[in-house]
Amino acid sequence: MNMDTVIQPIYLVSALLFILSLMWMNHPSTARRGIVSGVAAMVAAIGGTLLLPEIHSYNWIIVAIVAGTVLGVPLAMVPLTAVPQRTALSHAFGGLAAGLVGASEYYLFLVTDKHPLSGFATGALVAEVILGFLTFTGSLMAAGKLMEIIPTRPILYKGQNAVNLSLLAVAILAGVWLVCSPLQWWLFPLIIVLALTFGVMLIIPIGGADMPTVIALLNAYAGLSAVAMGFVLNNKLLIAAGALDGSSGLILSIIMCRAMNRSFTNVLFGGFGQIQVSAGGAEQRSVKSATAEDAAQIMDAARTVVVVPGYGMAVAQAQHRVRELYDALTKSGVEVKFAVHPVAGRMPGHMNVLLAEAEIPYDRLIEMEEINPEMPEADVALVIGANDVVNPAARHDKGSPIFGMPIIDADKAKTVFVIKRSMNPGFAGIENELFYGDNTLMLFGDAKAMLTSIVQALKE
Amino acid sequence: MWPHAFALLATAGPETAPKADFLTLLYVLMLATFTGLLVIRNVSRLLHTPLMSLTNAISAIAVVGSIMLAGTQETGLTTILGTVAVIASMTNIVSGFLLTDRMLKMFKKREPGKS
Numbered sequence: 001m002n003m004d005t006v007i008q009p010i011y012l013v014s015a016l017l018f019i020l021s022l023m024w025m026n027h028p029s030t031a032r033r034g035i036v037s038g039v040a041a042m043v044a045a046i047g048g049t050l051l052l053p054e055i056h057s058y059n060w061i062i063v064a065i066v067a068g069t070v071l072g073v074p075l076a077m078v079p080l081t082a083v084p085q086r087t088a089l090s091h092a093f094g095g096l097a098a099g100l101v102g103a104s105e106y107y108l109f110l111v112t113d114k115h116p117l118s119g120f121a122t123g124a125l126v127a128e129v130i131l132g133f134l135t136f137t138g139s140l141m142a143a144g145k146l147m148e149i150i151p152t153r154p155i156l157y158k159g160q161n162a163v164n165l166s167l168l169a170v171a172i173l174a175g176v177w178l179v180c181s182p183l184q185w186w187l188f189p190l191i192i193v194l195a196l197t198f199g200v201m202l203i204i205p206i207g208g209a210d211m212p213t214v215i216a217l218l219n220a221y222a223g224l225s226a227v228a229m230g231f232v233l234n235n236k237l238l239i240a241a242g243a244l245d246g247s248s249g250l251i252l253s254i255i256m257c258r259a260m261n262r263s264f265t266n267v268l269f270g271g272f273g274q275i276q277v278s279a280g281g282a283e284q285r286s287v288k289s290a291t292a293e294d295a296a297q298i299m300d301a302a303r304t305v306v307v308v309p310g311y312g313m314a315v316a317q318a319q320h321r322v323r324e325l326y327d328a329l330t331k332s333g334v335e336v337k338f339a340v341h342p343v344a345g346r347m348p349g350h351m352n353v354l355l356a357e358a359e360i361p362y363d364r365l366i367e368m369e370e371i372n373p374e375m376p377e378a379d380v381a382l383v384i385g386a387n388d389v390v391n392p393a394a395r396h397d398k399g400s401p402i403f404g405m406p407i408i409d410a411d412k413a414k415t416v417f418v419i420k421r422s423m424n425p426g427f428a429g430i431e432n433e434l435f436y437g438d439n440t441l442m443l444f445g446d447a448k449a450m451l452t453s454i455v456q457a458l459k460e
Numbered sequence: 461m462w463p464h465a466f467a468l469l470a471t472a473g474p475e476t477a478p479k480a481d482f483l484t485l486l487y488v489l490m491l492a493t494f495t496g497l498l499v500i501r502n503v504s505r506l507l508h509t510p511l512m513s514l515t516n517a518i519s520a521i522a523v524v525g526s527i528m529l530a531g532t533q534e535t536g537l538t539t540i541l542g543t544v545a546v547i548a549s550m551t552n553i554v555s556g557f558l559l560t561d562r563m564l565k566m567f568k569k570r571e572p573g574k575s
Contacts, residue, residue: 018518019495025511026502028567035561038514042521042553049524055531060543064530068550075551076558083509083559090516090556093548100545101525104538112534120482219512222519229525231485239485240492241521247496248515252508342505349508356566362506363569 003053010048011237017041018241022248028362045237080357081314084215084346088143091218095135095199098225099192102129105232106188121232122182126175128228129188130195135221137199142214145203146346152208160205167198206267208311209388211346213256213267220249252348259342259368261394261404287423290441292450295382295417296457302379304335306371308410309351310344312385312420313447321451322384323358328458338364339371339381339408341389372409381413383434384447385420391432402430416440419450510563517556523549 018041024034050058078086102125108115117125144150171194178187206214223245230238257264299305307326313319326336338360344351352365375381383390390410393400410416411434418435420442434440443450503511526549529542 015492018521019499021514021518022496022499022503022511025504025507025514026499027504028506028564028569031507031510031564031567032561034514035557035564038517038560039557042517042523042557045521045524046527049527050531052528052531055528057531057533060530060533060539061527061546064526064543064546065550068547069554071547072551072554072556073558075555076562078559080563083513083563086555086559087509087512087516090513090552093552094516094519094522097520097522097526097545097548097552100541100548101522101529104529104541104545108534108538114534215512219515219519223515226519226522227489229522230489231482233525233528234485235524236485236488238521238524239488241518243489243492244496244499245515245519245521247493248500248511251497251500252512255505255508340505347509348512349505349510352506353509353563353566356506356563356568359566359568361569362567365506367505 003051007048007051008236010044010051011235014041014044014048015237015240017044018244022244041241045241048237080353081317083353084211084350085143085146087215087347088139088146088218090139091215091222092136092139092143094222095132095139095218095225097132098128098222098229099132099136099195101229102132102225102232103188103192109182110185117182119179122179123175124228124231126178126191128225128232129191130171130175131221131225131228133192133195134199134202135218135225137196138203138221139199139218141200141203142206142211142218145206145208146211154205154207156205160201164198164201167194167201171195171198208346209343210260210267212343212348212350213253213260213264215347216249216252216256217264217267218249220246220253223247223249256343256348259406261402261406285436287435287442288440289444290417292443292453293457294441295443296454298415298417299329299334299380299382299454300332300458302334302415304337304374304378305329305380305382306337306339306375306378306410306413308339308341308381308383308386308390308408309355310341310384310386310389311346311350312387314345314350314354314385316385316447318384318447318451319354319358321448321455322355323360324455325451325458326360326364328455332458336364337366337371337374337378339368339375339410340365341368341386341408344386344389368406368408375409375412378413379415381410381416383410383416383418384451387432388430390434391430392437393430393433397433400430410434411437411440414439417443419443419445419447421446506567507564510560513556513560513563515556517553517560520549520552520556523553 017037021034021038024030109117145152174187174191223242226242329336340351392411394402394405394407526545533539
């Protein structure tokens with residue numbers, strides 16, 4: 001019997017389960033069903049593949065599955081503040097797998113006669129290898145920046161974009177040449193080296209604040225490399241699952257770009273944060289600061305407090321203190337809400353996960369568009385480690401690099417508290433008008449320590 | 461009769477691989493991309509981080525191609541590369557699903573007893 005008549009239906013079921021898995025992610029109440037469905041889909045995909053008649057040896061597969069599991073379990077146990085770098089590492093593994101499979105396929109074509117390559121398949125192979133290897137090094141660089149092994153500030157030099165684009169162009173040209181004459185084997189390692197280099201160069205000019213977009217984009221690349229692999233191996237399941245992954249990465253990158261009012265090209269080639277060095281001038285404005293006791297008193301008397309968390313909360317690991325504050329305020333009858341900006345943190349949805357970890361009910365986490373109309377009614381806005389996403393300059397200052405970016409209107413609350421270490425400008429190096437507002441009181445100090453003192457004062 | 465029906469559906473097996481039906485593959489790509497775009501648009505923003513770790517696991521579908529290389533053992537080099545690729549993909553599958561599950565467990569509604 002032709003095993004294909006068994007395997008193809010299994011693959012079909014697997015693809016369906018992958019779609020259901022993503023569909024159930026639309027709400028927290030069904031999301032865990034999505035995992036069951038996803039696992040079932042993957043088991044079906046692996047099981048179906050193992051049935052292939054040409055697979056006659058299982059020893060290396062078993063060794064690799066065990067090794068992958070041993071590596072995977074600790075990677076799943078990282079603290080939630082480290083999820084962005086884990087995700088970047090995971091994209092790197094995905095890219096590596098695709099690149100290695102692509103390279104092997106080409107090698108088999110060269111040394112055996114069982115793997116003929118059509119022009120179309122060669123093209124797909126080139127795409128798979130370029131996407132796979134650029135995702136590999138690009139994601140490693142992104143992970144390095146997120147772990148702060150590599151400087152997180154954008155590194156820029158003259159002609160950077162020209163260098164990057166010509167690297168990619170040469171790689172694509174070499175690919176086209178290879179499609180035309182597939183036996184020019186030396187082109188293949190050249191393409192790999194160019195793709196690896198391009199991945200590194202692509203991430204060098206990108207700053208930490210742009211990481212959410214870049215991680216989402218690398219997610220899409222990892223998916224697309226699986227699609228290309230599907231075209232090479234003539235496998236519909238690879239194409240379907242890869243396309244699902246690619247569209248997810250694409251949608252997330254679009255959401256991130258919109259939340260920053262920037263285009264893809266601007267994120268990739270913009271070098272955010274270095275543009276305006278001279279703007280703003282040396283004008284000295286005064287800020288008002290307050291103590292934890294003042295803050296506690298005002299918040300205790302408030303009806304509604306809106307907390308605006310940012311990456312600084314994650315850095316200070318302050319989410320559990322935020323929960324204590326939430327408990328203390330809720331207990332004295334204050335309504336506490338959390339305003340989450342789409343690009344707060346270092347990856348899409350980062351703040352939501354951190355606050356959920358601190359056991360803050362998810363119906364308290366409000367999206368930017370929903371909370372903004374309520375902001376003028378809020379008695380207190382408490383900004384914890386957020387900066388650019390609450391800068392009112394984005395609304396009116398045409399000269400500001402963040403002009404036009406949608407922000408959380410924290411400044412419209414009756415009183416604004418900003419927990420901040422010092423007056424140093426934020427990641428993008430842009431002065432924040434909010435700090436100088438008439439209704440703004442700065443709470444200088446470490447977020448965790450400051451929140452502890454506020455909770456302490458509330459309890460007294 | 462069923463095997464025949466499936467055999468008709470599944471025209472592009474490894475045996476027929478050289479004469480792949482690219483148009484069919486492009487159809488799959490087109491339909492899956494649109495399905496993906498429509499489904500992902502409805503994913504709650506609360507869950508974007510878990511979505512990303514879930515799609516990490518899904519993109520490890522590359523494990524299919526990796527297993528083929530590691531299992532057919534045509535040359536020493538491709539067996540080694542295939543094995544490394546299976547390890548990389550398996551790492552993503554295991555950590556992707558486990559991490560997603562771990563994060564989703566944390567999303568709770570307000571307990572009814574508390575105000």
